Amino acid sequence: MEDGKFEYLSAVDGDPGNLIKGLQMVQSREGYVSDDAVKAVSEHFSTPVVEVEGVLGFYAQFKRVKPGKYRISMCDGTACHIKGSPLVREWLRQELGIDSGETTEDGMFSLETVACLGCCSLAPVISINGRVHARLTRKSLASILAKYRKEAAL
Amino acid sequence: MSKIAKLRVGMASCGIASGAEPVMEMLKASSGGIPVVAVGCLGHCYAEPMVEAVLNDGSSVIYRNVKPDKADMDNILSLGENGRFTIPPERAGRELVKVLALAGRVNPIDFDDYVANGGYDGLRRALSMTPGEVVNEVLVSGLRGRGGGGFPTGRKWSFLAAKKTDRKILVCNADEGDPGAFMDRSLMESVPHQVLEGMLTAAYATGATDLVIYCRAEYPMAIDHLRTAISQISEHHLDVLNGRRVTIAIKEGAGAFVCGEETALIASLEGKRGTPRFRPPFPTDSGYRGFPTMINNVETFGNVPVIMREGGAKYAETGTAGSKGTKLFALAGDLKYPGLVEVPMGITLGEIVFEIGGAERGCVKAVQTGGPSGGCIPAELFDTPVDYDSLKQLGAIMGSGGMIVVGNDRCMVETARYFLDFTHRESCGKCTFCRVGTTRMYETLCRIVDGRGRPEDIDFLTDIAPKIKAGALCGLGQTAPNPVLATLRFFRNEYEEHINRHLCRAMQCNSMVDMSIDPDVCVKCGLCRRNCPVQAIGPDFVIDPAACTRCNSCLDACPKKAIRRIARKEN
Ligand SMILES: Cc1cc2nc3c(=O)[nH]c(=O)nc-3n(C[C@H](O)[C@H](O)[C@H](O)COP(=O)(O)O)c2cc1C
Numbered sequence: 001m002e003d004g005k006f007e008y009l010s011a012v013d014g015d016p017g018n019l020i021k022g023l024q025m026v027q028s029r030e031g032y033v034s035d036d037a038v039k040a041v042s043e044h045f046s047t048p049v050v051e052v053e054g055v056l057g058f059y060a061q062f063k064r065v066k067p068g069k070y071r072i073s074m075c076d077g078t079a080c081h082i083k084g085s086p087l088v089r090e091w092l093r094q095e096l097g098i099d100s101g102e103t104t105e106d107g108m109f110s111l112e113t114v115a116c117l118g119c120c121s122l123a124p125v126i127s128i129n130g131r132v133h134a135r136l137t138r139k140s141l142a143s144i145l146a147k148y149r150k151e152a153a154l
Numbered sequence: 155m156s157k158i159a160k161l162r163v164g165m166a167s168c169g170i171a172s173g174a175e176p177v178m179e180m181l182k183a184s185s186g187g188i189p190v191v192a193v194g195c196l197g198h199c200y201a202e203p204m205v206e207a208v209l210n211d212g213s214s215v216i217y218r219n220v221k222p223d224k225a226d227m228d229n230i231l232s233l234g235e236n237g238r239f240t241i242p243p244e245r246a247g248r249e250l251v252k253v254l255a256l257a258g259r260v261n262p263i264d265f266d267d268y269v270a271n272g273g274y275d276g277l278r279r280a281l282s283m284t285p286g287e288v289v290n291e292v293l294v295s296g297l298r299g300r301g302g303g304g305f306p307t308g309r310k311w312s313f314l315a316a317k318k319t320d321r322k323i324l325v326c327n328a329d330e331g332d333p334g335a336f337m338d339r340s341l342m343e344s345v346p347h348q349v350l351e352g353m354l355t356a357a358y359a360t361g362a363t364d365l366v367i368y369c370r371a372e373y374p375m376a377i378d379h380l381r382t383a384i385s386q387i388s389e390h391h392l393d394v395l396n397g398r399r400v401t402i403a404i405k406e407g408a409g410a411f412v413c414g415e416e417t418a419l420i421a422s423l424e425g426k427r428g429t430p431r432f433r434p435p436f437p438t439d440s441g442y443r444g445f446p447t448m449i450n451n452v453e454t455f456g457n458v459p460v461i462m463r464e465g466g467a468k469y470a471e472t473g474t475a476g477s478k479g480t481k482l483f484a485l486a487g488d489l490k491y492p493g494l495v496e497v498p499m500g501i502t503l504g505e506i507v508f509e510i511g512g513a514e515r516g517c518v519k520a521v522q523t524g525g526p527s528g529g530c531i532p533a534e535l536f537d538t539p540v541d542y543d544s545l546k547q548l549g550a551i552m553g554s555g556g557m558i559v560v561g562n563d564r565c566m567v568e569t570a571r572y573f574l575d576f577t578h579r580e581s582c583g584k585c586t587f588c589r590v591g592t593t594r595m596y597e598t599l600c601r602i603v604d605g606r607g608r609p610e611d612i613d614f615l616t617d618i619a620p621k622i623k624a625g626a627l628c629g630l631g632q633t634a635p636n637p638v639l640a641t642l643r644f645f646r647n648e649y650e651e652h653i654n655r656h657l658c659r660a661m662q663c664n665s666m667v668d669m670s671i672d673p674d675v676c677v678k679c680g681l682c683r684r685n686c687p688v689q690a691i692g693p694d695f696v697i698d699p700a701a702c703t704r705c706n707s708c709l710d711a712c713p714k715k716a717i718r719r720i721a722r723k724e725n
């Protein structure tokens with residue numbers, strides 16, 4: 001482990017009650033929680049590694065693998081489901097060749113399914129790096145992805 | 155001199171998702187000094203982005219679906235006639251806006267704006283009373299918890315108030331776990347101070363010392379606005395109650411539905427896996443780290459300033475015998491005007507779906523309330539009044555307020571499968587009935603939807619459902635079978651058709667559907683062939699069912715609407 005990589009954890013009090021907060025901090029900095037991070041968190045909060053893993057596995061927010069440059073969250077809330085999120089997933093699969101939980105080979109896009117983004121009245125929606133794209137159709141989805149590809153190429 | 159005093163732009167998450175940011179930028183650049191204010195949610199998501207021009211005389215003109223171009227800016231600044239927004243006439247008079255009165259009117263993160271519009275008047279009135287009188291006021295109002303359970307709020311407050319300890323915890327449940335609901339998000343984004351005012355009132359009434367908001371991490375704007383509001387509260391010393399300063403903290407949830415359940419939420423606050431525990435002891439006796447802890451929902455707190463301002467008795471004039479006040483609903487699904495609505499308790503489902511939501515009569519099959527814990531109510535029963543008890547009788551629940559309109563072309567079996575997919579994944583795994591039972595139900599529903607249903611499947615589902623309900627420890631498992639039981643009750647024929655005839659009347663289940671091009675309507679333009687991602691359409695414009703993934707690309711691309719989903723022929 002690079003020394004000091006997770007030094008920023010010291011901003012959080014080492015009380016085990018703050019374990020989730022610490023993991024959220026790691027996740028937002030690194031985009032995921034690596035094995036090294038698990039060790040660092042375990043030490044900082046004086047909590048055994050198995051318990052850290054237990055908490056990590058329980059909450060959907062935490063990722064154990066490195067996400068893509070653009071993180072796509074596909075909403076599968078009730079409204080989005082009714083309005084065709086299974087189709088959106090199929091379109092994404094065809095456009096990117098990845099399914100939920102996977103990252104494209106070039107590391108550009110990763111895809112995850114989330115329970116609800118709370119934009120139900122604009123269904124179906126996805127968010128890319130936190131930005132919500134609403135009322136998707138196959139066409140609009142393709143042009144959104146193209147825009148991100150172009151942005152990445154700059 | 156322009157007649158416009160200021161311009162408001164709806165900049166809640168929905169507004170931004172619809173493109174409000176560039177509108178805001180452009181408006182600022184072209185307004186010629188007229189103040190442009192970011193406000194929260196006006197509730198009319200279908201009309202976003204929205205701009206409201208407030209005139210010098212106090213009246214206002216609202217513009218809908220505004221685009222960031224010069225034409226639209228000029229139109230607004232000259233108060234032009236184009237794109238003016240009016241409430242659809244059939245909707246008028248049915249809504250009753252009290253909790254949301256300031257949403258979309260005030261700048262969410264401007265303390266003075268909130269105060270200038272009556273904000274913190276309720277708290278001030280509370281502070282002029284004794285804590286016991288405040289609890290009583292809430293009891294008199296008849297307010298019941300808006301988080302789904304419907305427990306009388308005043309009674310809960312009295313439990314905590316009765317505890318004689320130094321440290322008491324007050325939690326605002328902002329986990330909003332029902333996938334298909336966004337009332338709490340809108341309230342927190344649009345009027346964070348109102349939620350906090352409710353919490354401070356509760357803290358005064360109950361003697362709570364530690365205030366915590368448990369908010370789902372998927373709501374970054376809500377968290378941001380609450381943070382700002384909390385620091386403004388402490389600047390203005392509004393957090394000094396009963397002679398001592400209370401603490402207010404935000405904890406971000408980490409994406410687990412079960413953490414909306416009270417004991418799981420507490421475990422999560424303690425940094426652990428969010429597994430529920432047996433009750434008693436109830437949280438008001440022993441909760442967060444053993445301290446007495448009271449949990450109320452965001453919307454429940456949002457109602458408190460209304461009650462304190464107008465008085466409990468006046469508040470109780472709205473609603474039905476057992477359900478008082480107004481309720482927020484997040485309307486979505488197959489209807490014309492999706493969005494956030496506030497209606498008096500006792501309004502009928504039909505009024506909400508048809509008059510307010512603008513859904514087309516004859517095209518709606520059911521409405522889903524209560525999310526994964528709730529049920530579907532068929533259109534025939536839409537004269538049911540919306541209150542806690544009537545909905546429960548139908549096997550649905552009021553829930554937190556997600557209301558999804560289900561059109562005729564949606565399959566009820568698939569909808570039930572969707573919810574069980576959700577609950578079996580979200581089951582924390584602690585008790586067998588929930589963990590294994592919901593998984594068995596889910597597998598059975600998958601089989602039916604995949605065209606491999608067996609005649610005994612319906613009996614199996616009917617048999618296992620009450621066992622899960624009786625055997626599960628917490629509300630998740632106790633309610634998880636509801637979507638299946640409700641659809642079996644009202645749409646049993648769809649289950650039977652799937653199993654016995656491999657027919658999905660909604661033409662939704664891919665295993666029972668083929669795509670078909672009507673040769674009489676087709677003009678052979680080739681758009682479908684070009685859009686097909688798997689080259690399943692031949693030069694003769696016939697779709698190869700073996701290659702086709704039924705992704706609807708051709709159907710969406712066809713300019714003549716010649717392509718349909720049809721029942722697959724049995725071979
Ligand atoms: C599985 C499950 C999930 C829940 N999710 C939520 C939620 O997201 N938000 C909420 O306010 N209440 C939720 N509840 C209800 C809470 O446990 C609790 O009853 C409520 O927050 C109490 O507040 P109230 O009395 O103001 O409604 C959930 C309950 C269960 C069993």
